[in-house]
Amino acid sequence: MSDPSRLSSIHPSAIIAPNAQIGENVEIGPWCVVGANAVLEENVKLHANVIIDGHTILRQGVEVFPFVTIGMAPQDLKYGGEPASCEIGERTIIRENVTIHRGTTQGISSTKVGAHCLIMANSHIAHDCVIGDGVIIVNNVVMGGHVEIGDGARIMGSAAMHQFVRIGRGALVGGLCGVEADVIPYGCVLGNRARLVGLHWIWLKRQGVSHPEMKEMRQAYLDLYPRYLDASRASSKPGSDADADVFASRLAQVKKNYEKNSRVKEIIDFMEAKSRRGLVKVSGLRRREGEPFQD
Structure with missing residues (x-):
């Protein structure tokens, strides 16, 4: 100096x-x-x-x-x-x-x-x-x-994050989001309060993630969160014991099925890590996963 x-x-x-x-x-x-x-x-x-x-x-x-x-x-x-x-x-x-x-x-x-x-x-x-x-x-x-925000995350204008929230690597938080719970790596959340609507495909493409790997990530996401979820049951931290058991079963199956996919493993590890806030709920809106890239 x-x-x-x-x-x-x-x-x-x-x-x-x-x-x-x-x-x-x-x-x-x-x-x-x-x-x-x-x-x-x-x-x-x-x-x-x-x-x-x-x-x-x-x-x-x-x-x-x-x-x-x-x-x-x-x-x-x-x-x-x-x-x-x-x-x-x-x-x-x-x-x-x-x-x-x-x-x-x-x-x-x-x-x-x-x-x-x-x-x-x-x-x-x-x-x-x-x-x-x-x-x-x-x-x-x-x-x-x-608050913890992982590498490469994008936090859009006027978003607000509750204390102790974790935002995973490569995640996207939409503008005006009120984020009260953790956002998984590569997740995309929109709305107030923030809801998970899919994965951050644009960021993944810009990072050079291959088409086959993105397809596998999409399928893993859909295995965790099946299409057309009822909004009242769309929590990724379910309220009832029955809901918790169903989600835990899905999580275990995805962990087994995609153990060789490092990015899916990263998402699972994030979900299983200690958290003060739990995970964001999934949007109850109908959506077509995978539209950002062609099959």
Whole structure:
């Protein structure tokens, strides 16, 4: 790390604490504030009016637009100023008015955003959230504490996620969704409240998943959630013992039938993992699975 006073790209109006660690080729625009425990690695760019507080690390190439705050104290009444951190992965872009709070000792003591993410304007990432690599969060998305979002997920505009919700890898959360429960990897949820309507075929195609594998994933999904489910019985965390037994039987059969398909296994492992929120319900609407690609 370099002495910030030697970096000509720091605007004279910026306030840099003496103990802040500033890397090479960092650009800090007007009226930015960088706290004493902050670390800005090489090629970080703060446009203007950005506040970096607390034990916060911005990895190389992070770009932060105006009026963003990163590493501020969490909005949690239990928080008493205990040491906690915040980390932003390399080459992530954070647009205007985003707020990202540091963790709490009641959680994992850290808030983490992965590499190569795009966090669009006015979004909020709460304390102890863990965001994977390559995630896109569109404007006005908000989340409670302890939310986990897997690599490559897409969270559309004005979606809201309950605390402790898990969003699986490659999942799609539609705009204006209120997400109260976990979304399986590669799942697509729409509506308020969010309901599972299928798999995120577009993302899978862009990742180069083969046509035969997508067909197998579609069949596994339909084995778990048969077509034309009655909305009153469409929960993937069924209410009655009989419903729970039926779903457990389906889950066991899918696990056996598709044990060689790594992506189906990932979905099953996600379903079987410990959860504070359970799984989202399946939409009761009639739908034709597989339309996004030809048989």
